[in-house]
Amino acid sequence: DAGITQSPRHKVTETGTPVTLRCHQTENHRYMYWYRQDPGHGLRLIHYSYGVKDTDKGEVSDGYSVSRSKTEDFLLTLESATSSQTSVYFCAIRKTGGNGYTFGSGTRLTVV
């Protein structure tokens, strides 16, 4: 499936704890994205990356940070998780030469 792996697939964490989600690709694509999906809100862009160490904010970036030290890995960190960050998180890549995205399988995060 386009070589995208998200980990973990499911996670339950407590309010105030840090959480890191990982997106790994095997095809060397330049653009990677983190979205969250919530009922009534659809898919909203959190952060994206256009190369190693090159990242930018999306529409719902508050409370999130990202890092991309290698082409294949894009990490999303919740510095201090809150219940409002309970969501399904999708990583996506934009394949070179294309405009559409390919999505990973998602991470279901619950903050209690």
Place this chain on the structure above:
Amino acid sequence: QKEVEQNSGPLSVPEGAIASLNCTYSDRVSQSFFWYRQYSGKSPELIMSIYSNGDKEDGRFTAQLNKASQYVSLLIRDSQPSDSATYLCAVNTLNSSGGSNYKLTFGKGTLLTVNP
């Protein structure tokens, strides 16, 4: 704020009928348009892309684009129960320099139910 609007549905059609899904967008300079299908509990899957005014057909799917009206639609012919899913419209716009910003804005999706 660039917006993409879709009717949330649910849209219910009988098996074998044509399902018509609609999407409007606010940014007049939008360039690329996509339809994704998302089954419950799964990730979105790209099914159609369209870049020019007019129709684009792929099997049972036809995407229609009208940039003057800022409107894009997806028709599913001979609908099957397996087509029951949420359909997401996504739009790629230009940045301030006139190039692609490589960011997709998604609508909230339309839930389609095809009844046997």
